[in-house]
Amino acid sequence: MSPxxxxHLCKVGVHFDLVSHAHTRNSKQSAAAAQLPLEKIAKAIIVCDEDRYRMCVIPAHHRLMLDRVNTHMHSHYRLATEEELASLFDDCEVGAVPALGQVYGMPVSWDEELNDTQDIYIESGDHEHLIHLNHGAFLELMGGQDHFQMSCPEDDHLSWMIH
Known part of the structure; x- marks a missing residue:
């Protein structure tokens, strides 16, 4: 786990469990390795508007709709590059960004879809553990952070191209 x-988790005092799993490369593989439904995994996506970064936390089986983020935030965000992520999360393995941007001095927006999820699992900063939070602990960690519908199921995102 990221130091x-x-x-932060110890300081805040929320209850969490650490779930070990085989080494994986992304949140979908982590869900499979930990034998968890993908909809219980919250993944972090980092966006940038000039030199301002923001973390968007969405369900792992969803796709971020950047146009909704930009409309809601009145900004021009783009996805952060791998190099930017490595610099911002220097105590984490690449691709294992924990969904707790406030720990890294970054504002967080989270998807409304997560409001209906009772057990949420987030990356821990490495590729072999997930942090399990109950809904109350997740909300406590998100605090007063901005939340709105910013994602859609991956299949829905491309459906307009098929018809």
Whole structure:
């Protein structure tokens, strides 16, 4: 687990469990390795508007709709590059960004879809553990962070291209 994430969770005092799984490369593989439904995994996507970064937390089986983020935030965000992610999350493995941007001094917006999820699992900063949070702990960690519908199921995102 990322040292900063571990320190933050202890400081805040929320209850969490650490779930070990075989080494994976992304949230979908982590869900499969931990034998968890994909809809219980919350993944972090980092967007950037000039030099301002923001973390968007969405269900792992969804796709971020950047146009909704930009409309809601009145901004021109783009996806952060791998190089930017490595610099921002220097105590995490590439591709294992924990959904706790506030630990890294970054504002967080989270998807409304997660409001209906009772058990949420987030990356821990490595590719072999997930952090399990109940709904109350997740909401406590999100605090007063902005939340709105910013994603759609991956299949829905492309359906307009098929018809």
């Amino acid at each position: 900063r994430i571990a320190a």
